[in-house]
Amino acid sequence: MPATPAWPPKSAPRLFVAEPLHPGARVTLDGPQAHYLARVMRVSAGDPVVLCDDITGEWAARVVEAGKRNVALEAVRLLRQREAVPDIWLCPALIKKDRFDQVLEKATELGVARIAPVVTRRCVADKLNPERARAIVTEAAEQCARTALPELAAPVRLAALLADWPETRALYFADENGGMPLAEAIASTAVASAGFLIGPEGGFDDEERATIRALPQAVPVSLGPRILRAETAALAALAIWMARAGDWSDRDNHPKPGE
Ligand code: SAH
Numbered sequence: 568m569p570a571t572p573a574w575p576p577k578s579a580p581r582l583f584v585a586e587p588l589h590p591g592a593r594v595t596l597d598g599p600q601a602h603y604l605a606r607v608m609r610v611s612a613g614d615p616v617v618l619c620d621d622i623t624g625e626w627a628a629r630v631v632e633a634g635k636r637n638v639a640l641e642a643v644r645l646l647r648q649r650e651a652v653p654d655i656w657l658c659p660a661l662i663k664k665d666r667f668d669q670v671l672e673k674a675t676e677l678g679v680a681r682i683a684p685v686v687t688r689r690c691v692a693d694k695l696n697p698e699r700a701r702a703i704v705t706e707a708a709e710q711c712a713r714t715a716l717p718e719l720a721a722p723v724r725l726a727a728l729l730a731d732w733p734e735t736r737a738l739y740f741a742d743e744n745g746g747m748p749l750a751e752a753i754a755s756t757a758v759a760s761a762g763f764l765i766g767p768e769g770g771f772d773d774e775e776r777a778t779i780r781a782l783p784q785a786v787p788v789s790l791g792p793r794i795l796r797a798e799t800a801a802l803a804a805l806a807i808w809m810a811r812a813g814d815w816s817d818r819d820n821h822p823k824p825g826e
Contacts, residue, residue: 574615574627575615575616575617575627575646576615579614579615579616579617579627580603580604580608580610580616580617581616581617581618581619581625581709581712582596582600582603582604582616582617582618582619582709583618583619583620583621583705583708583709583716584596584600584618584619584620585620586620587620587622587623588618588620588622588623588626588628588642588645589623589642590642590643590644590645591641591642592626592641592642593631593639593640593641593642594618594628594639594640594641594642595637595638595639595640596637596638596639596640597636597637600638601634601636601637601638604616604630604633604638605633605634605635605638610630610633610638611630611633612630612631612632612633613629613630614629614630614633615627615628615629615630616628616629616630616640617646618640618642619649619708619709619713619714621649621714621715621716622649623645623648623649624645624646624647624648624649624650624714625645625646625647625649625714626642626643626644626645626646627642627643627644627646628640628641628642628643629641629643647714648714649714649715650713650714650715651814652678652679652680652715652717653678653679653680653809653812653813653814654680654759654760654761655678655679655680655760655761655762655763655805655808655809655812655813656679656680656681656682656683656736656761656762656763657670657674657679657681657682657683657762657763657765657801657805658683658684658685658728658738658762658763658764658765659674659682659684659685659763659765659797659798659801660684660685660686660687660689660690660725660764660765660766660767660797661684661685661686661690661691661692661693661694661695661722661767662690662691662692662767662768662797662798663691663692663768664692666796666797666798667684667692667695667798668703669798670682670797670798670801670802671700671703671704671707671719672703672704672706672707673707673798673801673802673805674717674801674802674805675703675704675707675708675711675713675716675717676707676711677802677805677806677809678809678813678814679717679805680717680718681717681718681719681720681762682704682717682718682719682720683720683723683728683762684720684721684722684723685722685723685724685725685728685764686722686723686724686725687724687725687766687767687771687775688725688772688775689766689767689768689769689770689771689772690767691767691768691769693722694722695721695722697719697721700719701719704716704717704719725775725778725779726778728764729778729779729782732762732782732784733760733784734784735758735760736758736760736761736762736784737756737758737760737761737762737784737786738761738762738763738764738779738782738784738785738786739752739753739761739762739763739764739786739788739804739808740764740779740780740785740786740787740788741763741764741765741766741788741790741800741804742771742776742779742780742787742788742789743766743770743771743794744776745787745789746786746787746788746789747786747787747788747789748788748789748791749788749789749790749804749807749808750807750811752786752788753807753808753811753812754811756786759812761808761812763801763804763805763808764779764785765797765800765801765804766797767797768796768797788804790803790804
């Protein structure tokens with residue numbers, strides 16, 4: 568007896584939606600999402616679509632009606648609960664747009680819980696288009712079959728970030744002038760929740776460096792003997808953290824070979 572084909576098929580389009588989903592929930596998409604479904608994926612009534620609400624998780628849904636401007640869908644059943652995301656924040660200084668786009672995309676793939684952009688004295692860019700940033704993060708998550716999105720905060724000045732830094736969260740300060748080797752710092756940091764502060768193309772000035780180091784939660788860390796570009800530093804730091812303190816070392820959450 569041939570196995571019944573999986574429904575929805577792996578090829579079904581995946582989208583994050585703003586509304587919380589439940590069995591029978593009706594969702595009407597317009598704008599770019601409707602265009603993607605109707606024009607690019609050319610869905611029609613009855614076709615399967617996977618919807619995620621970043622609250623309950625990932626749902627199998629069915630197209631009810633595919634119009635030129637709107638596509639109506641109905642959630643059928645929960646496929647996967649929203650995944651647990653490691654409690655790591657990334658606080659990258661704003662850098663040139665195309666490279667900051669890379670930071671947003673790769674940090675999402677690596678599994679950060681929160682991206683909190685910072686404006687420092689040597690930032691070339693000092694603003695971020697929130698809709699554009701949200702679209703980059705969402706698309707990265709959709710392309711990697713994620714059921715969770717990182718929270719995306721509005722940019723804040725360095726002083727505000729430090730003033731509001733949570734008591735119980737370590738702040739790994741990636742200092743291009745040197746600090747404790749990151750792997751060693753992670754191993755010796757008792758608190759579980761953490762965040763990374765990464766500077767802009769021009770680095771931190773001495774006054775900023777002293778202010779950051781004065782924060783009790785700050786742990787100045789080195790990312791090795793070579794200067795990295797800001798976007799490289801952010802992703803290298805996250806990868807090391809994920810492997811040492813995140814969920815890359817959990818054995819029960821990796822896809823089993825052949826799965
Ligand atoms: N223009 C600066 C480098 C800035 S690199 C200079 O030449 O000194 C951008 C940011 O990446 C830095 O502010 C720091 O947060 C991080 N970074 C880059 N290389 C690093 C390293 N080897 N150790 C720690 N942080 C590093």
